[in-house]
Amino acid sequence: MKLEKALTLLEAVVPSRHVDPLLTYVGMEAKEDKLSLFGSDGTLDLELVLDYPVAGEGRYLVPRAPFFQLVKGMEDPFLALEGRELKAASGALKAEIRLAEWPERPRGRIPREGESWRSREVEPAVLAELFSKVLYAVSREDYRGVFRGVQLEWREDGLRAVASDGYRLAMAWTGEGPLEKAVVLQASSVALLVRVLRSLEAERALLSVEEAGKALALEVEEEGFSLKVGVSPMEGTYPDYERVVPKEFVLEAVLEAPSLVRALKRALVLAYRDNRRVDLLFEGDKVRLFTEGEYGKGEEELPAKVTGTLPPVAFNGQYLLEALEAVEGEARLRLSGQTTPALLEDLGARYRAVVVPLRT
């Protein structure tokens, strides 16, 4: 079971194709009843060490397909390293897999003794949620630099994840306090990290950042099983995003986020494809949605607790929807004006997002 779990984790990381074909292999080292496995996508390294007996010793690369599609499905396989071959047997099934040399290469992304790291304990599920709540807001455009990443902030009382594409901003946090350190992680590394974090059963992990901000690491120790992840942060500095968070508001509405998400999905069927425009009119005890596009037009209303007045505000419905999807229950939407940024807050969790209305 430990081997299967290790291979499942590695399968999430090791790419099936890559410009560097070595990355499509799994590193394997057998020594004194310890089996070490290593995989990387080039930005994130994963190293697993498990108590698993292997006949013979050595250090090789195993091609991903037979390892993940064949050995992973074997029940407690007998493993042996013999003359550049990995022998795997389980029940009536025997396989001999040809191995490749494992060239020595620097693995700076995984912490080594003697380096200076700042560490803190985290719950894997909580860290996964921080990242996954904001990941939608990163930019998909190649030229957007750090906006293609998620900033992870080390704060006095906890962590904060921030993402933005310049038009919208999302943040989720476990605690506040002064900023101590920050690294920007590529969206693809973050997505991988979330997959790894969600596969973990451990309730505690050690999250570390290298003092110069050159690497982020995650370590988990379990009985007979240890895991290390190392991630290379992106170059560049994240802008001061706090200044775009509006502070003064003319209207506030409290509503059920999932209901508004469903209504926005319906509205988006009819909305123009280019700007996905949906107009929101807040009045009394409801919010009304108006939309129009190639197919025709639509209108819907939902209950909302509204304070303040404002003429209809036009949003990119898709952007508003994505910001709302991170909220499970009640949300508070606060508007600063018809064309100035709006602030969305989760009333039950530490998450907020800034969405800018369309300039109509």
Added chain:
Amino acid sequence: MKLEKALTLLEAVVPSRHVDPLLTYVGMEAKEDKLSLFGSDGTLDLELVLDYPVAGEGRYLVPRAPFFQLVKGMEDPFLALEGRELKAASGALKAEIRLAEWPERPRGRIPREGESWRSREVEPAVLAELFSKVLYAVSREDYRGVFRGVQLEWREDGLRAVASDGYRLAMAWTGEGPLEKAVVLQASSVALLVRVLRSLEAERALLSVEEAGKALALEVEEEGFSLKVGVSPMEGTYPDYERVVPKEFVLEAVLEAPSLVRALKRALVLAYRDNRRVDLLFEGDKVRLFTEGEYGKGEEELPAKVTGTLPPVAFNGQYLLEALEAVEGEARLRLSGQTTPALLEDLGARYRAVVVPLRT
């Protein structure tokens, strides 16, 4: 609910893109509390008539996106035809969808009065199974003519579906007896027909073939709901496939099809990609699988009741696997020689397949 069901059926048929853009619309006709809906992919027509009140009368085309993504999700919507617009309202949601003209076009695929059809009652689930069991064996190559279709045979005591790509052959049937009539249906029409048949709740349907073999039709009548499907068969005649079914055998093996399917999947991980070769050696109470490829080699054995002897036989493992997947329980594999066709039979259902060993 009836409307939602009708739209779900149409959604399976109406393509989202097509060289003929009219096919991406749903035909709609409202008249005297009857709502008729029509959709086609160009080879298969679906016509549904339901008791559903619509304010106003008319005959229009509705674009697929708002119909399937918006109206389908509405609970018992109020529908009205008003000045080239379909108004749909449910709860707090109102939509106005622009309509297009419905040009008159021949709809020869759906039976009309005065034509000569040969009909028989079928169970939709049984007909879906006949088709889905053989569909894997059709050719994907453009130039293979009728081999790109499934032959549906009208026999004295039932129906038979046959598919082949020239290298393998599959057939499933409900009854035998002399051949009365046959039509070859395009694989894409068959796949659509299977989706429609599987969505039906009715236990009985009327299957008809036009006397000259120019169309196949399926009709279902339920309280307040009727469905008609018309399919254009392919041109061309299916070859006499019976002559490739082997009649004399030197070896017979009875085994659990799902176990062999799983073992073949494992073997295929290691097999060469070009011919997917897996060697089968039958002896005593087992079958042994041998495979070799770029990654290395593998071996596995399974229990089997074997009669007769033969040296190892090489198969395209993928072909053998696909033929076996149609069998739920015990299968009998009968070999006529090392390089001559083998016959696979389901011992619990009316299905058989011919698979030819690789020429090694």
